[in-house]
Amino acid sequence: MFEQQVALFTIFGGTGDLAKRKLYPSLFRLYRKGHLQEHFAIIGTARREWTDDYYREIVAESLTSLTPTEEELADFTSHFYYQSHNVNDTDHYIHLKKLATELDERYQLKGNRIFYLAMAPNFFGTIVNHLESEKIITESGYNRVIIEKPFGTDYASAEKLNEEIRAVFAEDQIFRIDHYLGKEMIQNISAVRFGNNIFESLWNNRYIENIQVTLAEDLGVEERGGYYDQSGALKDMVQNHILQVVALLAMEVPNLFSEKSIREEKIKALNAIRLYDEEEANRCFVRGQYTAGNVGTQSYKGYLEEENVETQSRTETFVAGKFLIDNFRWQGVPFYVRTGKQMTTKAARINVVFKPTPVNIFRDEVTCVKNNQLPQNVLTIYIQPTEGFSLTLNGKEIGPGFDINPVKLDYRNTTEMVENSPEAYEKLLLDALNGDATNFTHWDEVAQSWRIVDVIRAAWDQNTDPIPTYAAGTMGPKEAFDLIEKDGHEWVWRPDDWYRENNLLS
Ligand code: BG6
Numbered sequence: 001m002f003e004q005q006v007a008l009f010t011i012f013g014g015t016g017d018l019a020k021r022k023l024y025p026s027l028f029r030l031y032r033k034g035h036l037q038e039h040f041a042i043i044g045t046a047r048r049e050w051t052d053d054y055y056r057e058i059v060a061e062s063l064t065s066l067t068p069t070e071e072e073l074a075d076f077t078s079h080f081y082y083q084s085h086n087v088n089d090t091d092h093y094i095h096l097k098k099l100a101t102e103l104d105e106r107y108q109l110k111g112n113r114i115f116y117l118a119m120a121p122n123f124f125g126t127i128v129n130h131l132e133s134e135k136i137i138t139e140s141g142y143n144r145v146i147i148e149k150p151f152g153t154d155y156a157s158a159e160k161l162n163e164e165i166r167a168v169f170a171e172d173q174i175f176r177i178d179h180y181l182g183k184e185m186i187q188n189i190s191a192v193r194f195g196n197n198i199f200e201s202l203w204n205n206r207y208i209e210n211i212q213v214t215l216a217e218d219l220g221v222e223e224r225g226g227y228y229d230q231s232g233a234l235k236d237m238v239q240n241h242i243l244q245v246v247a248l249l250a251m252e253v254p255n256l257f258s259e260k261s262i263r264e265e266k267i268k269a270l271n272a273i274r275l276y277d278e279e280e281a282n283r284c285f286v287r288g289q290y291t292a293g294n295v296g297t298q299s300y301k302g303y304l305e306e307e308n309v310e311t312q313s314r315t316e317t318f319v320a321g322k323f324l325i326d327n328f329r330w331q332g333v334p335f336y337v338r339t340g341k342q343m344t345t346k347a348a349r350i351n352v353v354f355k356p357t358p359v360n361i362f363r364d365e366v367t368c369v370k371n372n373q374l375p376q377n378v379l380t381i382y383i384q385p386t387e388g389f390s391l392t393l394n395g396k397e398i399g400p401g402f403d404i405n406p407v408k409l410d411y412r413n414t415t416e417m418v419e420n421s422p423e424a425y426e427k428l429l430l431d432a433l434n435g436d437a438t439n440f441t442h443w444d445e446v447a448q449s450w451r452i453v454d455v456i457r458a459a460w461d462q463n464t465d466p467i468p469t470y471a472a473g474t475m476g477p478k479e480a481f482d483l484i485e486k487d488g489h490e491w492v493w494r495p496d497d498w499y500r501e502n503n504l505l506s
Contacts, residue, residue: 013118014044045085055082111141125164155450182424225308281459287316293472300472320480388412
């Protein structure tokens with residue numbers, strides 16, 4: 001049995017989509033596994049006037065796919081309380097404090113408090129100030145604040161936000177969520193790198209030619225057009241998830257797998273990423289916007305036809321780019337990244353492309369050659385939907401002659417393992433309960449990521465060329481392929497090829 005956690009959660013944004021889709025199911029899984037038993041309570045707050053009963057019904061609905069028993073449902077939801085709340089109204093915090101104190105006594109919560117801010121960032125400052133001024137922050141237990149993205153919209157706004165939060169909470173009380181850090185295979189990057197001498201000894205510019213990170217989505221902006229049109233793929237995905245993945249791939253070996261060492265190494269890696277000037281940013285990063293397209297018999301609309309999107313919008317729904325890392329380990333190794341909405345499929349993977357052998361001694365025999373080179377070894381880390389790794393190696397084709405062909409050593413977690421493994425939010429909530437911030441982003445990481453992204457954004461804002469487009473269902477605009485091909489490389493993962501070969505893309 002696990003150690004039972006004791007805490008009061010106050011969720012600002014308790015009626016929101018994130019709470020329903022991610023937080024309530026994750027809290028329920030923690031409850032089912034015994035991490036949360038008697039000594040927990042949740043206050044959901046938002047503007048709407050809901051009763052506790054109605055709130056509990058909503059929470060129960062969000063758990064349908066987890067098929068709780070009647071008994072589980074009744075017991076779990078009985079820990080939920082609702083408080084209608086206007087974040088600017090001091091009176092409301094007085095009620096909140098009263099409720100928090102009552103629940104603390106009823107459930108013996110030892111003054112442990114987790115404040116979850118799942119609202120627009122412009123409210124964060126007001127909320128944390130009131131938490132302090134109205135003494136909702138306790139002196140008896142721990143106080144932690146979990147903050148959802150986006151953490152600012154550029155460096156300046158992020159810094160302001162950080163200052164507001166830091167005026168009330170210390171860095172070690174702040175848990176900035178990047179849900180990619182809760183994903184099984186993202187956590188596995190460190191296991192692959194530091195648990196296998198065969199890789200760590202090759203993990204540098206002597207043996208690696210380039211690294212490719214693809215986070216592809218096959219849906220459009222859905223009902224989030226309003227937010228997304230202000231944000232775009234660069235801020236929505238690159239500033240956080242992609243740069244976090246790059247940092248984990250690029251960082252030096254930490255002394256110990258501990259919060260402090262890992263964060264220190266990630267910060268150093270991010271600090272070593274080259275900050276581009278305008279010309280470099282335009283050369284090394286391309287953007288794209290999806291237009292209508294068909295995959296098989298399914299038709300998709302273009303971005304400009306989406307709800308709450310400006311008809312003339314220049315917001316990018318796709319980004320591909322190259323990061324360069326100026327340190328001994330990575331000098332000269334491009335880290336290519338790409339991400340976008342409405343691409344061929346929803347999947348995330350990392351391809352580590354090793355350099356070719358110095359000489360191809362089989363050159364007359366090889367069937368599968370590029371520039372008379374042997375196919376390159378590629379280590380692939382599959383993040384989602386399947387989880388696992390593969391490594392392509394060259395072997396001799398069976399039979400007479402000496403044809404060399406790549407073979408793939410492939411390991412995937414079974415569907416059952418994937419289904420039973422904790423969801424990203426579940427792991428992160430448990431980490432926050434345990435006070436472990438390893439898989440949360442430190443301010444220095446957020447700050448440097450904004451600096452990196454801001455120069456790209458500024459270069460694009462100056463650039464009035466038409467935004468390249470890509471048809472829904474493809475892997476981005478032609479420019480994304482040119483970007484890597486002009487360096488003499490190519491995207492290893494091309495899921496759209498199959499659709500094209502089968503005449504399914506138009
Ligand atoms: C979020 C972005 O951070 O990540 C969304 O705001 C995106 O636009 C999502 O869809 C992707 O996350 P996942 O876990 O579905 O790959």
